[in-house]
Amino acid sequence: MATQCVTKVELTVSCENLLDKDIGSKSDPLCVLLMNTTGSQWYEVGRTEKVQNCLAPKFAKKFIIDYYFEIVQKLKFGIYDIDNKTVDLSDDDFLGELECTLGQVVSSRKHTRPLVLKNNRPAGRGTITVSHLQRCLLFIAEFECINSKKQQKKKGYKNSGVVSVKLCQVVKEYTFLDYIMGGCQINFTVGIDFTGSNGDPKSPQSLHYISPQGVNEYLSAIWSVGMVIQDYDSDKMFPAFGFGAQIPPTWQVSHEFPLNFNPANPFCAGIEGVVEAYRVCLPQVKLYGPTNFSPIINHVARFAMQATQQKTASQYFVLLIITDGVITDLDQTRSAIVNASRLPMSIIIIGVGGADFTAMEFLDGDDGRLRAPTGETAARDIVQFVPFRQFQNAPREALAQSVLAELPGQVVSYFSIHKLKPPHDPESQPSAPSASAL
Numbered sequence: 001m002a003t004q005c006v007t008k009v010e011l012t013v014s015c016e017n018l019l020d021k022d023i024g025s026k027s028d029p030l031c032v033l034l035m036n037t038t039g040s041q042w043y044e045v046g047r048t049e050k051v052q053n054c055l056a057p058k059f060a061k062k063f064i065i066d067y068y069f070e071i072v073q074k075l076k077f078g079i080y081d082i083d084n085k086t087v088d089l090s091d092d093d094f095l096g097e098l099e100c101t102l103g104q105v106v107s108s109r110k111h112t113r114p115l116v117l118k119n120n121r122p123a124g125r126g127t128i129t130v131s132h133l134q135r136c137l138l139f140i141a142e143f144e145c146i147n148s149k150k151q152q153k154k155k156g157y158k159n160s161g162v163v164s165v166k167l168c169q170v171v172k173e174y175t176f177l178d179y180i181m182g183g184c185q186i187n188f189t190v191g192i193d194f195t196g197s198n199g200d201p202k203s204p205q206s207l208h209y210i211s212p213q214g215v216n217e218y219l220s221a222i223w224s225v226g227m228v229i230q231d232y233d234s235d236k237m238f239p240a241f242g243f244g245a246q247i248p249p250t251w252q253v254s255h256e257f258p259l260n261f262n263p264a265n266p267f268c269a270g271i272e273g274v275v276e277a278y279r280v281c282l283p284q285v286k287l288y289g290p291t292n293f294s295p296i297i298n299h300v301a302r303f304a305m306q307a308t309q310q311k312t313a314s315q316y317f318v319l320l321i322i323t324d325g326v327i328t329d330l331d332q333t334r335s336a337i338v339n340a341s342r343l344p345m346s347i348i349i350i351g352v353g354g355a356d357f358t359a360m361e362f363l364d365g366d367d368g369r370l371r372a373p374t375g376e377t378a379a380r381d382i383v384q385f386v387p388f389r390q391f392q393n394a395p396r397e398a399l400a401q402s403v404l405a406e407l408p409g410q411v412v413s414y415f416s417i418h419k420l421k422p423p424h425d426p427e428s429q430p431s432a433p434s435a436s437a438l
Contacts, residue, residue, distance in 0.1 A: 007177050009067045009106060013048060014058040015079060021093040026053040027081040029095060033063050036074040039396060050082045065102065069176065070404035071397060072227050073102040103231030107180050174313075174422060176408035179415060182422020184313050186232035186411075187303070190274055191296040192218060192259070193323035194245035195289040198353075201282050207324050207353050208282060217352035217388050219275060221322045224399040225348065226271035229318060237267040240274045241296055245285040253288050255295040290328035293321060297336040297347065304343035313420040316411050317345040324353040327360070331373045337363060338370060341378035346410045348403045349385040360385040380413055381406075 013031045021027050033045040048059035067073070081093035144159040151157050174182075199206030210216050230236055243255040258266030259277035261284075268274045300319045307315040327333060337347065349364075351357040363370060364385040370378040384406050391399040 007067045007175065009065050009102065009177070011063040011065065011105070012059070013063070013077060014056070016056045018055045018057070018079065019081075019093075019095050020055060021081045021095065022053075022083070026055050027093070027095060028052050028083065029054060029057050029079050030082045030092075031059055032078045032080065032089065034076040034078065035065070036076070037071055037397070039072075042074075042076060067102055067106065067177065068401075069103070069408045070228060070401045072231075072400075075100055075102055075105070101231050103228070106177055107232050107234075174412070174415065176412050179313050179316075179411060179422050180232060182313070183424045184411075184415075184422060185234060185315050186229060187315055187317045188226065188229040188233055188238050189296075189300050189317065189319045190222060190226070190238060190240040191293075191319060191321040192240070192242045192278060193291060193321075193325070193352075194242045194285055194287050195291050195325060196244075196287045197289070197291075197325045197355075198287055201287070208287070210279070210282075218278065218322050220396075221320075221350045221352065221388060221399065222274055222278070223271065224396060225320055225350075225403060226274065228400045228404055230271055236270045238271070238274055239266040240268050240277050241266065241299070242281060242285065243293075243296055244287070244289050244291055246288045247285050251286065255292040256299055257285075291323060291325050292329040292332070293323075293327055294329050294332035294336040296321065297333065297340060301336065301340045301343055301345060304340065304345040307344055311420070312423040313344075313415040314423045315344060316414070317343075318348065318407065319345065320348045320350070322350045322352060323360075324351070325355045326357075327363075330359055333363065334370060335372040335374070335376075337383060338372040338376050338378045341370075341380045341382050344411075344414050346382045346384070346407055348407075349383065350399070350403065351385065351387040351389075354389065357385070357387055360387075379417075380410065382410055 011033075013033075015029065015031075018027055018029055028050050030050045031048040033047070034042040035045050036042045045065065046061075046063055048061040051057035051059065065073075076097055076099050078089075078097040079095040080089050081095055083092060143163045145161045145163060147157075147160045150160065180186075194208075198208050201208040201210075203209060204211075207217055210219070226238070230238075240259040242257050242259055245254065245257070246252065247254050247257050247261070257263075259274070259281040260266060260268065261281070268277045297319065300317055304315075304317045307317070340347065349360050351360055363383050365378060365381045365383055369381065370383070384403050386399070386402050388399070391402070
């Protein structure tokens with residue numbers, strides 16, 4: 001069952017070199033924060049205080065926002081020179097604005113810090129705090145267990161036993177945001193099904209047919225997932241591959257060909273680059289078959305394996321496979337997934353069209369750990385499958401929310417199992433203003 005990754009993020013805003021709109025004094029700036037999560041409508045989150053006569057304000061009021069990894073949360077910081085007491089900002093001087101996403105803010109690492117709640121730990125009838133337990137780092141600590149009823153009835157009662165703590169280790173549990181803000185990069189790769197069962201791309205009945213509006217289910221899936229993921233990759237260069245087609249010039253069937261036909265550099269610049277590579281590639285290949293997943297899974301797994309040589313949680317790999325049909329190399333794919341489950345890697349499968357996707361649901365492993373044909377069990381559940389048809393009439397962001405909801409937990413589980421820390425400790429990063437560029 002997918003659970004949303006929700007964390008409260010605190011944003012502090014400061015500005016430099018603002019325009020001076022006032023005569024005889026400096027501007028009196030205020031910052032208003034707007035958010036957009038639907039793609040069309042902005043709503044106001046809140047406002048800072050007004051700072052009198054200042055062109056480089058550091059606003060005291062902070063914005064506290066619920067952060068969702070699987071949603072593109074667009075932010076707009078607007079700065080106004082306030083010269084009256086009305087709430088309406090249309091009669092105030094506009095000084096400038098900054099648009100970004102919350103994902104970009106948190107992945108910039110140096111600009112934000114998640115809110116953390118720290119609690120004491122109750123133990124039985126007494127209370128043992130972390131500070132008490134930490135004494136065990138120096139010597140054995142002992143704590144009496146007191147039964148209040150016996151204490152009241154018996155005059156000579158001392159205790160009901162003594163708890164001796166011989167060893168105490170304080171282990172920090174990092175969150176998904178800790179890893180992202182600590183410098184972990186999410187490496188995104190796309191794999192597209194070019195098998196013959198998709199139909200002739202020139203026919204409106206084909207799943208690869210691009211409508212006059214410039215869309216099909218493959219493109220919709222790439223945009224939906226990619227727009228979320230791209231904020232967590234600093235260089236925004238994404239490898240994109242196809243499988244199941246005959247490719248020029250030899251017209252041999254390939255299950256791992258770069259969409260740009262450049263094996264030495266399969267990277268596309270941004271999600272727009274992936275979309276463009278797909279559009280250019282489509283008329284140049286011959287759709288064929290079979291539907292083999294294992295080559296492209298193993299391809300990404302090789303890079304994930306290289307990342308395990310690093311001693312920090314610096315890289316995690318996400319493979320998006322978009323397919324129309326029943327998988328052909330099921331046993332090989334099971335083995336590839338079980339192998340990948342021991343690596344910093346997750347796999348998202350989106351099924352397009354109306355085929356029977358029972359095998360995909362089996363790979364998802366929600367009903368139990370996936371096993372390889374040899375009997376080896378997956379170390380983690382790393383596959384998330386959804387059929388695109390469930391989201392045809394849903395808002396555009398609904399698909400991404402569904403397929404990405406489990407990813408933060410998968411990232412945390414891998415790095416926790418291997419006791420890997422973020423490359424940079426997020427607690428030591430300065431909580432600098434998130435909109436300092438205004």
